[in-house]
Amino acid sequence: MGFRSPLGRALGLGSARSGFAHWWGQRLSAAALVPLGLWFMVSVMGLPSTDYWAVSAWAGSPLHAVLLVLLLASLLYHSNLGLRVVIEDYVHGATKVVTLVLVQFLHMLLAVAGVYAIVALSAGGQ
Amino acid sequence: MTTRQANRPLSPHLGVYRWQISNTLSIFHRLTGVAMSLGALVLTGWIVSIAAGPDAYLDLVDALGSPPGVLALAGWTLCFFYHLCNGVRHLFWDAGKGFEIPEARRSGIMVVVTSTLLTLVFWIAILAGRWS
Incomplete structure (x- = not known):
């Protein structure tokens, strides 16, 4: 009956029900990045x-500002998951934890700084 | 603890595989992804520099316009189109399609050809726009 280990059967615990989130988040952000990434490349090509x-008028226009925020959010989310x-594959022990925390903080910093800059450009009327 | 770990079976390591198109493309997917994480840093820096004003913006644009900068941008473009095409290939696999070896090999070759062509088209369009 199934693939459970004897220990798993004895403890009677199921999965933590969170294993799917990383996998799904990676696919969802990938799907979002197909149109957003292509839009960015074509739009930059057209500058x-x-x-x-x-460039500041381009980035600050309402449509481009919204798309840039969506692009940055999905890109940094996808990059963090990837x-x-x-890191989990190649870094081990305490270094792994420290690296993971630093990478997570850096992605959060980039996301907040990027979104703030786009909002400032769009609202500030450079 | 260490001795017990040493006796446990290891998962197959990179070194035991023969290089062929499927595992080479898979490794490139990861490499291009890591390279583009660095690119995301520069992309965010570019956006922040626009908000910071003309001086900061021009400093960054000058750095990106230098020969090493242009080389990095060209590399990131190839990484982008490769990771995009191979990512779509992965999404098809996730949907359960294209697993047969001849199909996977064909889609792999398609990914290499398409991403190279898209990179060339992108840079020809950029350069043509600059000097027209």
């Missing part, structure tokens, strides 16, 4: 120049 005023797996 007339790297001139400051042209790096977590890589």
